[in-house]
Structure formats: C-alpha cells, structure tokens
Amino acid sequence: MRFKAIFKKFNLSLFYIMYLFGYTVIAIDLNFEKNFGNIRMKNSARGRVDPFIVMDVMEAARQISKLGHEVIHLEVGQPGTGAPTLAKEKVINGLSDSTMGYTVALGIPELREKIADLYWRWYKIKVDPERIIVTPGSSGSFILAFTGLFDVGDTVGIGSPGYPSYRQILKALSLNTCAIKTTSDNKFQPIATDIKDKNLDGLLIASPANPTGSMLNKDELEGLMEACDQKQTVFISDEIYHGIEYDTRAVSALEISDDCFVINSFSKYFSMTGWRLGWIVVPYDYIRQFERLAQNLFICAPHISQVAALGALDSHDELNQNLGTYRANRALLIEQLPKIGFKKFAPPDGAFYFYIDVSDYTDNSLNFCKAILEEVRVAITPGIDFDPDRGLETVRLSYACSTPDLKKGLSRLDNFMSKYRL
Numbered sequence: 001m002r003f004k005a006i007f008k009k010f011n012l013s014l015f016y017i018m019y020l021f022g023y024t025v026i027a028i029d030l031n032f033e034k035n036f037g038n039i040r041m042k043n044s045a046r047g048r049v050d051p052f053i054v055m056d057v058m059e060a061a062r063q064i065s066k067l068g069h070e071v072i073h074l075e076v077g078q079p080g081t082g083a084p085t086l087a088k089e090k091v092i093n094g095l096s097d098s099t100m101g102y103t104v105a106l107g108i109p110e111l112r113e114k115i116a117d118l119y120w121r122w123y124k125i126k127v128d129p130e131r132i133i134v135t136p137g138s139s140g141s142f143i144l145a146f147t148g149l150f151d152v153g154d155t156v157g158i159g160s161p162g163y164p165s166y167r168q169i170l171k172a173l174s175l176n177t178c179a180i181k182t183t184s185d186n187k188f189q190p191i192a193t194d195i196k197d198k199n200l201d202g203l204l205i206a207s208p209a210n211p212t213g214s215m216l217n218k219d220e221l222e223g224l225m226e227a228c229d230q231k232q233t234v235f236i237s238d239e240i241y242h243g244i245e246y247d248t249r250a251v252s253a254l255e256i257s258d259d260c261f262v263i264n265s266f267s268k269y270f271s272m273t274g275w276r277l278g279w280i281v282v283p284y285d286y287i288r289q290f291e292r293l294a295q296n297l298f299i300c301a302p303h304i305s306q307v308a309a310l311g312a313l314d315s316h317d318e319l320n321q322n323l324g325t326y327r328a329n330r331a332l333l334i335e336q337l338p339k340i341g342f343k344k345f346a347p348p349d350g351a352f353y354f355y356i357d358v359s360d361y362t363d364n365s366l367n368f369c370k371a372i373l374e375e376v377r378v379a380i381t382p383g384i385d386f387d388p389d390r391g392l393e394t395v396r397l398s399y400a401c402s403t404p405d406l407k408k409g410l411s412r413l414d415n416f417m418s419k420y421r422l
C-alpha cells in the first residue's frame with residue numbers, strides 16, 4: 001500500500017518534477033485511450049472495437065524515438081531477429097522467377113505440404129496437406145474460423161487474461177465473447193470444469209498463452225477437448241507459440257483429435273511478423289466452405305511471403321539459435337526481476353513473455369507503464385490489454401529482443417524501481 005501511495009503521488013507530479021529539474025518534457029499523447037472523434041457519417045457499433053494497447057504503446061515509443069531518444073522495446077511480441085536467411089534467399093530468387101501474382105486461395109501446394117511435414121517433425125503426427133489453409137497471418141485464420149463456424153450472436157469462450165484481439169475480432173463480427181476468468185492456480189488457463197455450466201458455441205485456447213506463456217499439458221488439453229465434444233462446442237487451438245518452449249514441448253490439439261481447428265503462424269517461431277503469413281488446419285468436411293470464404297475474403301495470402309515461408313521451413317538450425325536467445329533471456333529475467341522488485345510472476349513454459357503482478361506498486365498499470373516509458377524509455381505493456389477486469393494490476397514484458405537490449409532495459413527498469421524498493 002505504501003508503495004502504491006508513493007507511486008500515485010509521484011506519477012501525478014512527474015511532469016512537474018521533470019520540469020523543475022530541467023528535463024525536456026516530452027509532450028506526446030501517451031493517453032492510450034483514443035476516442036472516435038466526430039464521425040458524422042454512419043459507422044457501425046460492431047466496428048467500435050477497443051484499441052490494441054500494445055500497438056498504441058509502440059506508437060508512443062516511436063514518437064519518443066523520433067525525438068532522438070533510444071527506447072528499449074519490451075512491449076511487443078515480436079522477435080528482434082528478422083526472417084531466416086533461407087527465407088530471404090528464396091525471396092530474392094523468387095522475385096526474378098515469378099510475377100508474384102495471386103496464388104490459389106488455399107495456398108501454394110508445396111507450402112501446404114511442407115507445413116504438413118512440420119506436424120510430423122514436431123509431433124510425429126500425419127496431417128493431410130489438403131486440410132491446411134494458408135492465411136494472411138494467424139489473424140486471417142481467426143477471421144476465417146469465426147466467419148466459417150459461427151453465426152451472428154453466437155458465443156465463443158476465451159480465457160482471461162488472453163490475447164486482446166480475440167475479443168475485438170469477435171466483436172467486429174457481431175459475435176459474443178464469454179470471458180473465462182482463469183486463476184493463477186490453473187496457470188491462467190481455462191480448465192474443463194470452467195466450461196461445464198456454460199453454453200458456448202466455441203472455445204478458443206492458446207498454449208503457450210499470451211500474456212503468461214503458460215502451457216496446458218496433454219491431460220488438461222484432452223479434458224477441455226472432451227468437455228467441448230460433449231457439449232458440441234467447437235474447439236479452436238491457437239498454437240502460434242509452438243516451437244518456443246523451454247522445459248517440455250507444447251502439445252498440439254491435433255495429437256488428441258482431428259475434430260478441432262488448429263491455428264498457427266510464421267510470426268513467432270519463424271520470426272516473420274511483418275510477412276503476414278499463418279495457417280489453419282480444418283477437418284475434411286470444412287475444407288470447401290473455408291476455401292470459398294478464403295477466396296472471397298482474402299483471395300490468397302501474400303505470394304511473396306508464401307515463397308519466403310518455403311525457406312523458413314528449412315531453417316530450423318537458425319531458428320533454434322533464436323530459441324537459444326529466448327532461453328538465455330528468460331533465465332536472465334528469472335534471476336533479475338525479483339532483484340528489481342518484480343517478484344510476483346510464474347516463469348513461462350513457452351512463448352517470450354513474463355506476466356507480472358505489480359499490485360504492490362500501482363493499481364493503474366496504464367499509468368505505471370506510461371511513467372516507465374516517459375522516465376526511463378522502456379516500453380512495456382499494461383495488463384489491461386489482456387484482462388479488462390484485473391489487468392490494472394499487471395504488466396507484460398516481452399523478451400523477444402536481443403540479450404544486450406534486454407540487459408539495458410533491465411538496468412533502466414532497475415533505476416525506475418529504485419524509488420519504490422525498501
């Protein structure tokens with residue numbers, strides 16, 4: 001409580017103190033709450049989604065950088081590395097060999113075959129390439145799945161905290177979100193009993209999860225899938241962080257049953273965020289309907305990115321080096337965060353995030369993150385992005401950056417926190 005009071009007091013007078021001590025006051029709009037202005041023409045209620053706060057934090061950080069200040073980016077879930085070398089080589093050669101026109105809507109057949117091989121490589125399961133649909137990012141797969149599976153007014157369950165865009169995409173498609181309030185005892189993951197008394201048309205889970213990095217083991221996943229099966233609830237598994245695991249490997253829903261929808265992406269393990277490429281595996285009966293939707297919604301995923309992905313799928317050595325960096329960063333954070341004053345977290349099983357309880361210091365994580373950005377130029381994300389009810393007492397820190405950057409960020413966070421430590 002004492003820390004909270006000091007923080008609040010300090011936060012209120014931050015600009016004043018900076019002014020008094022002659023600092024350049026950065027008068028940037030760090031108010032992440034954007035309103036909709038005076039739109040006079042018709043606009044849809046379903047389109048009035050919340051901002052993706054991490055993107056707003058990125059924008060605020062960019063403005064600070066523009067003024068010549070170095071910002072350390074621990075906010076965005078984006079590998080600091082670019083696309084793997086083989087992917088870039090494929091693109092360079094591909095550009096001279098091809099007009100890069102539309103591809104077939106389901107994706108280049110060779111790419112779908114290579115993605116199927118990945119399921120054998122990672123889980124020793126055979127997935128028919130016919131069931132794989134390549135999309136613009138996994139974000140494209142969510143749009144495809146939600147439009148292909150649900151009707152207006154249907155309800156989809158998602159764990160809270162969770163990836164913020166799930167609920168915003170659902171809203172934009174006039175679907176209802178049922179936020180399942182998860183607990184730290186269950187690693188902030190939904191469990192089978194959570195859904196027994198709920199009438200859900202669909203359940204969407206992520207393991208490893210964003211923002212916690214926690215994973216469901218095979219029994220837990222099986223329990224959830226069985227519970228869904230009994231209630232005829234469609235099961236969707238977001239496996240975007242597969243490949244980025246530390247002590248145990250992540251389990252794919254496809255290892256348990258083919259009656260589910262599995263979404264993945266080239267953004268995280270394959271380090272290709274801006275290439276906008278992902279995929280969804282669907283049961284046989286859904287291929288044609290999803291193909292029609294893909295044809296009409298996107299025509300196809302970016303051709304050039306599909307070519308790059310062919311190279312990325314042959315780059316496991318290079319990608320495993322990235323994994324080595326995440327592993328080292330994770331170990332560094334487990335050691336350093338408590339010393340800095342951030343003691344309340346569970347080490348992530350996968351992905352590249354720490355979800356930290358900062359309730360000893362603030363009850364407004366938005367202001368807390370603003371103060372950190374303004375004062376020591378480290379960008380981190382307020383938990384409110386992931387959990388509208390409880391996220392004012394949490395923050396998410398991404399360690400997908402290089403180790404030297406992370407060390408610099410930690411030393412700045414240490415400076416910031418020095419005022420609050422006993």
Ligand SMILES: Cc1ncc(COP(=O)(O)O)c(C=O)c1O
Nearest residue numbers: 077137138139163210265267278
């Ligand atoms: C859990 C989760 N799912 C999906 C996405 C969307 O990723 P993309 O559209 O780049 O594949 C993200 C992005 O951070 C994420 O964290």
